[in-house]
Amino acid sequence: MFPWFATGHMTPFLHLSNELAKRGHKITFLLPHKALLQLQHLNHYPHLITFHTLTIPHVQGLPHGTETASEIPISLNHLLVIAMDRTRDQVEQTLGTMKPDFVLYDTAYWMPQIAKKFGIKTICYTVVCAASTAIVLVPARNVPKDRLISEEELSNPPQGYPSSKVVLKGTEARSLLFISLPFGEGNMTFYDRTTRALRESDAIAIRTIREIEGSFCDYIGTQYGKKVFLTGPVLPNEAVGKLEENLGSWLEGFSPGSVVFCAFGSQINLEKEQFQELLLGFELSGFPFLVALKAPNGCESVEEALPEGFEERVKGIGVISRGWVQQLLILKHSSVGCFVNHCGFGSMWESLMSDKQIVLVPHLGDQMLNTKLLVEELGVAVEVERGENGWVSKEELSKAIKLMMDGDCEVGAKVKRNHIMWKESVGSSNLMNGYIDRFVQNLQDICMSK
Ligand SMILES: O=c1ccn([C@@H]2O[C@H](COP(=O)(O)OP(=O)(O)O[C@H]3O[C@H](CO)[C@@H](O)[C@H](O)[C@H]3O)[C@@H](O)[C@H]2O)c(=O)[nH]1
Secondary structure, three states: OEOOOOHHHHHHHHHHHHHHHHOOOOEEEEEEHHHHHHHHHHOOOOOOEEEEEEOOOOOOOOOOOOOOHHHOOHHHHHHHHHHHHOOHHHHHHHHHHHOOOEEEEOOOOOHHHHHHHOOOEEEEEEOOOHHHHHHHOOOOOOOOOOOOOOHHHHHOOOOOOOOOOOOOOHHHHHHHHHHHOOEOHHHEOHHHHHHHHHHOOOEEEEOOOHHHHHHHHHHHHHHHOOOEEEOOOOOOOOOOOOOOHHHHHHHHOOOOOOEEEEEOOOOOOOOHHHHHHHHHHHHHHOOOEEEEOOOOOOOOOHHHHOOOOHHHHHOOOEEEOOOOOOHHHHHHOOOEEEEEEOOOHHHHHHHHOOOOEEEEOOOOHHHHHHHHHHHHHOOOEEEOOOOHHHOOOHHHHHHHHHHHHOOOOHHHHHHHHHHHHHHHHHOOHHHHHHHHHHHHHHHHHHHHOO
16 A cells, blocks of 8 residues: 555555455555554554655755645645655666555556566546546646646546536636646646556456446546446444543533534645634534634744634634544544534545534545535535635634524525435445445456466
8 A cells, every 4th residue: 555645545555455454465554654643543453554654855945854745735745746656766676675566646647667577457436425536637638838827727627527417617726726827847847747656557456336436447447448337435344542631521511412512634734814714603603613724825823823812712613623633533423413524535525424404514536526415416515605705704614503503494405305305315333334345346357367
């Protein structure tokens, strides 16, 4: 396993490793040392899953010691990509020694080249929604070679794209403009790298299910002329561990379904004004709240960014966490009634599998498409209305929360009914196990083929 050095990528690769180990397979997981510290407790089969740490070279422009995407703002991601490229010799050496049957990777487009030398099959495993690959990263998407792609071009889906609902509108394409920006050795763009990673693999695998994204998966298969295997969402069955004591007893103090929980994953640093506006929105909603957001851009800490007098005003009813929280365990707590999140692919599945009402505030391109899947296709969530330039006002946030928390509101009730239905149909362990069993069979078939 060789995922991109970001939590949202390494975690699903590890969940898949656990499922493969559960079926008796042996896995070597390549990752930076710092990621090992964060992930090792999620390894449920230490006798079968071995972590192999890589030395991440320093790249000029990155803070010294950077090893993972969650340590840097998104604007520096391309430099970490260069650092990943420079681990190529270490990866090659490890593959040559281990000689696995397969290697699963996502962004390292050079993996098929080295794997072929040792007769190892390659699976390009994408852990974002199939819709985002289908709309941006297919050969039919014309990406200009001599200039940056425009917002308007990106808002037009490529020829044959199978949906008119799951598309990017207006300014939503803005966060994806970087795909045509050349960088690093060879001046490749993100589009070049990812399409090459997909094109040169022996097969493509996607962390999704046909029941939600079948048409997008078929489109990707046709575009690349390749087999597409699905693993399902590969969520751990149970949240591991115990909720941190202070937080647990704080939550216990509230009645069932009354607390709003908010988290925006591992990558988003908001602008300070937007960060403050959201906090004021939680206060305005009148519900108790627990917010886990990273310090905004330009601030060293969350404290420094709080609105004037905020903590005193919300004392007892509002908690603003100072770091990573146990999202899965919080989502299991009966006092939590609503989950406000960015709809990263991990959080999208975790929301869907929870019994909490879902309010979405997407920021990045794939998050916008995930949001469309939940809001437009499944009807299990609402998205907070944005103003000009993507601004989320406290009034709109509070309005969306109230809509979802009000038991008598028709919209909230409809969303809840749909959510229960989808949770039951896609959350069954039979369905999830069926996906993994078929995936293992797909791998075995590939192994047998020339
Ligand atoms: O305080 C926190 C915050 C997050 N999480 C967990 O961390 C994961 C976060 O994953 P995800 O929701 O996918 O968010 P990101 O980390 O932001 O994900 C990145 O990777 C995803 C692909 O997996 C993309 O969809 C996103 O756009 C990209 O930001 C989830 O399992 C959460 O449960 C915690 O446990 N505690």
